[in-house]
Amino acid sequence: MGMVPVRCFSCGALVGHKWEEFERRIKAGEDAGKVLDDLGVRRYCCRSILLSHVEVIDDVLKYFIKPMGDKREREGEREEENERERE
Numbered sequence: 001m002g003m004v005p006v007r008c009f010s011c012g013a014l015v016g017h018k019w020e021e022f023e024r025r026i027k028a029g030e031d032a033g034k035v036l037d038d039l040g041v042r043r044y045c046c047r048s049i050l051l052s053h054v055e056v057i058d059d060v061l062k063y064f065i066k067p068m069g070d071k072r073e074r075e076g077e078r079e080e081e082n083e084r085e086r087e
């Protein structure tokens with residue numbers, strides 16, 4: 001679930017093998033458009049596949065980072081505020 005397709009849905013070009021480098025460079029703060037150019041992903045259909053997966057990954061990361069805070073929020077907001085102040 002949520003993995004990058006091996007091929008572009010629209011044109012059938014191979015994109016899956018480019019994802020790893022793309023993701024790594026995006027996380028390192030590089031410009032997405034520039035990385036796609038470097039990887040030779042020039043068609044918009046292919047670019048949008050990789051770009052949309054960055055957003056998916058970001059959403060997923062949010063859920064991995066948040067769970068502890070969410071639990072506290074349900075049990076009592078005061079507790080959560082105390083924890084934030086300690087930081």
Ligand SMILES: [Zn+2]
Nearest residue numbers: 008011045046
């Ligand atoms: Zn394509």
